[in-house]
Amino acid sequence: MEMDKVRFGVIGTGFWGRNHARVLSELPQTSLIAVCDLDASRGKSIADKYDAQWYPRYEDLLLAREVEAVSICTPTTNARGDSPEGGPSTGKTC
Numbered sequence: 001m002e003m004d005k006v007r008f009g010v011i012g013t014g015f016w017g018r019n020h021a022r023v024l025s026e027l028p029q030t031s032l033i034a035v036c037d038l039d040a041s042r043g044k045s046i047a048d049k050y051d052a053q054w055y056p057r058y059e060d061l062l063l064a065r066e067v068e069a070v071s072i073c074t075p076t077t078n079a080r081g082d083s084p085e086g087g088p089s090t091g092k093t094c
Contacts, residue, residue, distance in 0.1 A: 009034035009067040011058045013046040017073035024071065025050045036061040 008024045010017050013035055025032040036055040037043030047054035055061040062070065 003029065005029055005031040007031050007033045007066055007068045008071060009036065009055075009061045009064070009069075010046075010071045010073060011036045011061060012073035012075075013037040013039070013042050014073065014075075017071075018046060020071045020073050021046050021050055021052075034061050034064060034067050 006029060008030050010021045010024065010032065013021065014037075017035070017037070021032055021035060024030045032050045032052050034053045034055060035043055035047045035050075036058045037046070038056070040054075040056060043056070044054045046052070053064075055064070061067060
């Protein structure tokens with residue numbers, strides 16, 4: 001019996017985010033469908049590379065119905081203080 005792939009989004013496409021995106025696109029049980037990064041050029045580049053949707057705002061990625069799980073790859077210290085914490089309230093696995 002074949003299981004459905006878990007549809008993932010990645011928030012942050014820096015060093016670790018790029019690696020998460022690559023791994024999630026390669027695993028047989030996952031599908032990378034969305035990425036988010038404040039740097040539009042970097043985010044769009046990763047999205048294009050893995051045929052995923054780019055989101056400029058993490059809130060929009062978290063609200064996307066097709067995204068089932070999220071890998072948060074942002075710095076642990078955020079100068080603006082707004083890190084993606086809405087996953088559980090949107091029903092996403094983070």
